[in-house]
Amino acid sequence: MELLEIIRNAGIVGAGGAGFPTHKKLDCKAKIFIANGAECEPLLKTDQYIMQKYSEDIIKGIEIIGDHLGAEKKILAIKKKYRKEIENLKKAIDNLRARVELFYLDSFFPTGDEHVLVYEATGKIVPPGGIPLQVDTIVSNVSTIVNVVRAIDGKPVISKILSMLGEVNRPTLVEVPLGTSVKRCIEEAGGAKIADYCVIMGGPMMGTIINQEELQERVITKTDGSVIVLPPNHNIVNKNRVPIKHIVNQAKSACIQCEICTELCPRFLIGHPLRPHKIMRTVAMNHNEEKILREALTCCECGICELYACPMGLSPRLMNLHLKEELKKKKIKFNANNDSLEPAMMRDFRKIPVNRLISRLNLNLYEGQKLAELKKVSAKRVSIPLKQHIGLQATPIVEVGDVVAAGDIIGKMKEGELGAYIHASIRGKIIEVTDKIVIEDERSGVVEC
Ligand code: SF4
Numbered sequence: 001m002e003l004l005e006i007i008r009n010a011g012i013v014g015a016g017g018a019g020f021p022t023h024k025k026l027d028c029k030a031k032i033f034i035a036n037g038a039e040c041e042p043l044l045k046t047d048q049y050i051m052q053k054y055s056e057d058i059i060k061g062i063e064i065i066g067d068h069l070g071a072e073k074k075i076l077a078i079k080k081k082y083r084k085e086i087e088n089l090k091k092a093i094d095n096l097r098a099r100v101e102l103f104y105l106d107s108f109f110p111t112g113d114e115h116v117l118v119y120e121a122t123g124k125i126v127p128p129g130g131i132p133l134q135v136d137t138i139v140s141n142v143s144t145i146v147n148v149v150r151a152i153d154g155k156p157v158i159s160k161i162l163s164m165l166g167e168v169n170r171p172t173l174v175e176v177p178l179g180t181s182v183k184r185c186i187e188e189a190g191g192a193k194i195a196d197y198c199v200i201m202g203g204p205m206m207g208t209i210i211n212q213e214e215l216q217e218r219v220i221t222k223t224d225g226s227v228i229v230l231p232p233n234h235n236i237v238n239k240n241r242v243p244i245k246h247i248v249n250q251a252k253s254a255c256i257q258c259e260i261c262t263e264l265c266p267r268f269l270i271g272h273p274l275r276p277h278k279i280m281r282t283v284a285m286n287h288n289e290e291k292i293l294r295e296a297l298t299c300c301e302c303g304i305c306e307l308y309a310c311p312m313g314l315s316p317r318l319m320n321l322h323l324k325e326e327l328k329k330k331k332i333k334f335n336a337n338n339d340s341l342e343p344a345m346m347r348d349f350r351k352i353p354v355n356r357l358i359s360r361l362n363l364n365l366y367e368g369q370k371l372a373e374l375k376k377v378s379a380k381r382v383s384i385p386l387k388q389h390i391g392l393q394a395t396p397i398v399e400v401g402d403v404v405a406a407g408d409i410i411g412k413m414k415e416g417e418l419g420a421y422i423h424a425s426i427r428g429k430i431i432e433v434t435d436k437i438v439i440e441d442e443r444s445g446v447v448e449c
C-alpha cells in the first residue's frame with residue numbers, strides 16, 4: 001500500500017493544531033521537511049515526553065516522510081533546553097544512520113507557530129495568509145510523525161497522550177482512548193483540587209476554555225494534547241470571556257495607540273503586514289478601511305498582543321477573531337501582494353521568553369509541576385465525534401447494535417473528500433450514531449463516563 005493510503009486509512013490528522021488531514025498535507029513534493037518539536041505553549045510536556053520515549057520512531061518517521069516528499073533537508077526543530085530528549089534523538093539518529101539535522105530553538109513564544117518555525121529553521125518567510133509549502137517546506141508535529149510510523153505498523157489513531165496539570169491533585173501524563181470524557185481524565189489526575197473550576201483544552205495562550213457545564217459533553221479528540229484546570233476567575237479565563245461589544249468599546253475608550261501589540265506581534269516581526277494597533281484603531285473609529293481589516297486574516301491567534309503586550313489590558317486577538325468570522329461570512333480573503341518580505345530589524349530583541357510569559361500569565365504556581373509517569377487509562381464508554389479535523393464530517397459506517405473491536409473503522413469520508421477516517425477506540429457495542437458514535441464495553445456492568 002502507498003504511504004498516503006496507509007496514512008488515510010489510519011485516520012491521521014495534524015496532532016498539534018487544527019487537525020488538517022495528513023494524507024492531504026503530504027500529497028506533494030517539498031525540498032525541506034521540518035519536524036516540529038518546539039512545544040511552544042507554556043507548561044505543556046506532551047511532545048517532550050513523546051520525543052523522549054519515541055525518539056527512534058520520530059527519526060524513522062522523519063526519514064520516511066522526508067523521502068516521500070523528496071526532501072533534500074530533513075530537520076527536527078527542538079528547544080535547546082530539552083537536553084534529555086536531544087540526547088535520545090541524537091542516539092536514534094546514530095543508530096538509524098539517519099540524515100536528520102537537529103535545529104536548536106531558544107525558549108521563546110511562539111516557536112511552534114509554523115511561520116515562525118520555518119523562518120527560524122530556514123530563514124524563509126512564508127507569505128502572509130499562506131502555507132509553508134509556498135516556500136517548498138512541509139512542517140509536521142512530532143506526535144503526527146509517530147502516528148505515521150504506527151500506521152505503517154498497522155495501528156490507527158485511537159488514543160491520545162495528554163499533559164494533565166494545573167489545579168489537579170496529581171499532575172500526570174495519561175494516555176486515553178479517543179472519546180474519553182475530559183471529566184474522566186481529570187479524575188485520573190486525582191480530581192480537581194477546587195470545587196469550582198474551568199478547563200483549558202490546549203495551551204494557556206491558544207487553548208479553548210470550557211466551564212464545568214460544557215465539560216459534561218467534552219471528550220478527548222485527535223487534536224487534544226493537554227488539559228489545564230484553572231480557577232474560574234483566573235485572568236486567562238476572564239480575558240477569554242469578554243464579549244465583542246465590550247472589546248470594541250474598550251478599544252474606543254482605552255487604546256492609546258502605543259503600538260506595543262504590533263511591535264511584539266510574531267507575524268509582524270517576520271515581515272507580515274499585520275498591525276493589530278491599526279486594526280484596533282480602525283474598528284474603534286468605525287472606519288471601514290477594508291485593507292487594514294483584512295490584515296486580521298493573517299493573525300495566528302497566538303495571544304501575545306492581549307495576554308502579554310497591551311499595557312491597557314485590551315484584546316486585539318479577540319478583535320481579530322471576530323473580524324475573521326465577519327470577513328469569512330462576506331467571503332473576503334487576504335490577498336498577498338508580491339512584495340518581498342523583510343523581518344523587522346529588532347526581531348531578535350523582541351522574542352518573548354517563555355519564563356517571562358509564564359509570570360505575566362500568572363502561571364508560576366504550576367510551572368514547576370512535575371508530571372507523574374504516563375498512565376494508560378482504559379474506558380468502558382467512549383463518545384467519538386465524527387468530526388475531529390478540518391474538512392467534512394466522516395460518514396458513519398456502523399449501526400446501533402453493531403459490535404466493534406478497537407481499531408475498526410467506524411466512519412469514512414468519500415474518495416477525494418477532505419476529511420479523516422474515524423476508528424473505534426475501544427471494543428464494545430455501538431449504542432448511538434449521530435454526529436458522534438458512542439461505544440460501550442458491555443462486558444462490564446458498570447459504565448464509566
Ligand atoms: S498595545 Fe493595547 S493600547 Fe497599545 S495600541 Fe495595542 S491595543 Fe492599543
Ligand code: SF4
Nearest residue numbers: 265299300302303305
Ligand atoms: S494574536 Fe496578536 S500578536 Fe498574535 S499574531 Fe495575532 S495580532 Fe499578532
